[in-house]
Amino acid sequence: MSYVTARGGEEAIRAAEALYRSLLGRLTPAFHEQLEARLPYLLDRLMGEGGVWAPRLAALALAQTGGDLYEGVLLLRAYRTTLPRLSPALALSREELCLLRRISAAFKAIPEGQVLGPTLDYSQRLLRLEALYRAEAPPPPPEAARPAPERYPSVSGWLRRKGLLQAPREAAEGLPDLTTEPLRFPAPRPLALQALARADTGGLLALGYSGMRAYNAHYHPTVSELGLGYAEVRLPHPVRGGAFAIGEVRLSFAEVVAPAQPGEPYRLGFAATLGWNEVKVIAAALLELEMQREEPHPARSQEFVLLHTDPVEASGFALHYKLPHYVTFLSNLLAHQGQPEEVEDA
Amino acid sequence: MPRLGYSYAFLDPGAKRELRRSLLKAVALPGYQVAYASREMPIARGWGTGALQVTLSLVGPEDVVKVIDQGADDSVNAANLRRFIASMSGARTTWDTLEATLIQSRHRIPEERLRPHQILILQVPIPEPLRHVEPSEPRARELHALADYSALWVGLFEETRRFRRSLKGAAYPVMVHGRYVMDPSPIPRWDVPKLHQAPHLTLLAAGREKRLYAVPPHTEVRPLAFQDVPFQVERVRARCRRTGVGHLFLNAIPGEGGLEHELSDTSVLEKLRAGRALGETYYDLEGRFYRDDVPV
Numbered sequence: 001m002s003y004v005t006a007r008g009g010e011e012a013i014r015a016a017e018a019l020y021r022s023l024l025g026r027l028t029p030a031f032h033e034q035l036e037a038r039l040p041y042l043l044d045r046l047m048g049e050g051g052v053w054a055p056r057l058a059a060l061a062l063a064q065t066g067g068d069l070y071e072g073v074l075l076l077r078a079y080r081t082t083l084p085r086l087s088p089a090l091a092l093s094r095e096e097l098c099l100l101r102r103i104s105a106a107f108k109a110i111p112e113g114q115v116l117g118p119t120l121d122y123s124q125r126l127l128r129l130e131a132l133y134r135a136e137a138p139p140p141p142p143e144a145a146r147p148a149p150e151r152y153p154s155v156s157g158w159l160r161r162k163g164l165l166q167a168p169r170e171a172a173e174g175l176p177d178l179t180t181e182p183l184r185f186p187a188p189r190p191l192a193l194q195a196l197a198r199a200d201t202g203g204l205l206a207l208g209y210s211g212m213r214a215y216n217a218h219y220h221p222t223v224s225e226l227g228l229g230y231a232e233v234r235l236p237h238p239v240r241g242g243a244f245a246i247g248e249v250r251l252s253f254a255e256v257v258a259p260a261q262p263g264e265p266y267r268l269g270f271a272a273t274l275g276w277n278e279v280k281v282i283a284a285a286l287l288e289l290e291m292q293r294e295e296p297h298p299a300r301s302q303e304f305v306l307l308h309t310d311p312v313e314a315s316g317f318a319l320h321y322k323l324p325h326y327v328t329f330l331s332n333l334l335a336h337q338g339q340p341e342e343v344e345d346a
Numbered sequence: 347m348p349r350l351g352y353s354y355a356f357l358d359p360g361a362k363r364e365l366r367r368s369l370l371k372a373v374a375l376p377g378y379q380v381a382y383a384s385r386e387m388p389i390a391r392g393w394g395t396g397a398l399q400v401t402l403s404l405v406g407p408e409d410v411v412k413v414i415d416q417g418a419d420d421s422v423n424a425a426n427l428r429r430f431i432a433s434m435s436g437a438r439t440t441w442d443t444l445e446a447t448l449i450q451s452r453h454r455i456p457e458e459r460l461r462p463h464q465i466l467i468l469q470v471p472i473p474e475p476l477r478h479v480e481p482s483e484p485r486a487r488e489l490h491a492l493a494d495y496s497a498l499w500v501g502l503f504e505e506t507r508r509f510r511r512s513l514k515g516a517a518y519p520v521m522v523h524g525r526y527v528m529d530p531s532p533i534p535r536w537d538v539p540k541l542h543q544a545p546h547l548t549l550l551a552a553g554r555e556k557r558l559y560a561v562p563p564h565t566e567v568r569p570l571a572f573q574d575v576p577f578q579v580e581r582v583r584a585r586c587r588r589t590g591v592g593h594l595f596l597n598a599i600p601g602e603g604g605l606e607h608e609l610s611d612t613s614v615l616e617k618l619r620a621g622r623a624l625g626e627t628y629y630d631l632e633g634r635f636y637r638d639d640v641p642v
Contacts, residue, residue, distance in 0.1 A: 009425030077386035082352060085360070180364070182381040182556040185484045303483060313554045316391025320471070323393065323423055327416040327453050327610055330598050331534035332515030334580045 044275025050076030070315035099229035155225040203309035208283030221258040254281035365403040372560035377522025396553030412446035417610035458625035460546040
């Protein structure tokens with residue numbers, strides 16, 4: 001005989017979820033389309049941390065959680081993990097990316113030029129209050145005098161050819177996959193880069209900023225190249241061999257360089273993520289650079305950074321504190337306060 | 347019927363295979379923490395995702411699943427997990443400890459004795475018993491490899507010198523099979539002796555921390571303690587306000603006239619209130635443990 005298991009707890013859950021959903025209102029395909037078209041940077045952040053490229057699903061995750069980013073990332077990750085992993089995509093070199101924006105802080109001019117692309121960096125951040133009362137169409141961007149190049153040479157490639165930059169540390173032979181194996185330390189660089197790619201933007205920013213502001217201020221790394229653009233995803237064809245493209249994803253990357261020993265080539269820090277998220281890749285590249293030091297500051301060690309910036313793990317554990325803890329609380333209380341008979345016996 | 351549109355029991359076959367292999371390794375090395383990939387689950391990370399993955403990798407349509415949170419089947423998180431497991435696997439669910447084949451639990455071991463065919467799956471927040479004395483994972487791994495647990499012993503010695511007892515309540519560290527020190531998950535000390543030479547298999551899973559470990563049947567599990575200051579379980583000198591029982595673990599509940607108490611184990615509570623017989627319990631009416639080779 002089994003107990004009837006639908007009781008207080010389950011009814012309460014259903015009612016609580018119904019209340020949450022009723023406050024958010026109807027979910028419609030048109031709304032998801034709007035989100036996808038109008039909030040690309042928000043969706044990019046979600047997909048970067050979710051580790052999956054699926055704009056429509058990201059829009060749905062956002063709508064379904066009322067814009068709660070941590071909940072949204074969890075939805076995407078939990079859905080993604082159920083999908084079969086059909087094939088790893090072919091590796092792309094930096095020079096195969098189609099970039100809309102690429103700038104270098106290291107040199108005034110770089111081969112093929114600084115390309116500002118779509119950005120607010122050099123604009124006044126004023127609320128356009130008029131738009132509260134009447135629709136506002138964006139000004140059309142001016143016509144380009146000549147078509148942009150399809151590909152741009154890599155700044156770090158140039159530095160390396162000039163002997164100014166250390167050689168790459170690890171070959172990308174037989175790439176490990178962070179989603180199918182645990183992160184252990186010291187972590188190989190590909191796993192560390194994957195963890196940074198999926199890390200929480202805010203978490204990376206806080207840790208990265210602590211290094212920038214104070215705790216590694218004795219040297220100042222330089223952004224040798226920052227890029228936003230598209231990457232074509234190519235797979236090996238399962239039947240006829242060769243490669244074929246299945247689509248493209250938005251992507252951002254940052255490369256930072258810093259001096260090693262005097263007279264030696266510079267060291268390179270790198271990070272890339274799905275979507276356009278500049279603050280994330282800059283912070284991540286700086287952290288990646290600092291993790292390589294002999295004895296990094298504890299808050300910039302690989303273990304500290306990578307274990308504490310996963311958005312799903314960190315937010316989930318923070319929220320678990322609201323679960324009931326009455327057995328553990330009582331057990332700890334009794335251990336601390338002591339019980340008369342325990343104290344007498346001891 | 348299991349839910350359509352998803353793999354049976356949610357996890358894809360590759361993930362299940364990896365979990366089962368890791369579980370076999372964990373069973374072969376009692377108390378040793380096996381690293382595994384740990385997939386994201388559709389519940390918050392840190393809310394039992396590790397144990398949920400283990401449950402889903404073991405469950406079949408013939409299984410009977412029980413889920414408890416701090417002893418209670420009706421706790422909202424337990425209800426949510428149970429509903430998910432049932433909908434994804436088609437397995438039957440129960441509150442009755444004796445009837446269950448798989449028991450997923452957060453921080454309690456049931457009061458009725460588990461039998462050889464039952465598997466207990468404990469949710470673990472922090473699998474590393476050395477975490478408080480050695481925060482670095484590679485260094486802690488090295489200490490386990492060397493069986494160097496001196497930092498824990500020194501800590502226990504210092505507490506004993508200062509307070510005449512250990513201040514550790516839940517998650518009391520245990521030595522498994524004379525080899526690995528293990529965090530038994532934050533079960534109260536009351537539940538720790540139940541792991542010693544138990545006829546059932548206990549699997550412990552930490553999803554966020556990506557570690558699995560196990561206590562196979564008939565394994566030595568000894569709480570860390572000095573010979574002259576033995577390990578002791580909590581003794582709540584009170585009676586359950588709903589059943590009058592005083593020999594099982596009670597929750598403290600703030601009431602009008604001070605603390606009131608209630609049975610923590612809902613399976614037992616429900617049976618007593620319905621006038622049904624209990625299975626054999628680990629502790630008898632006098633509070634004696636069923637084995638005499640472990641201190642309580």
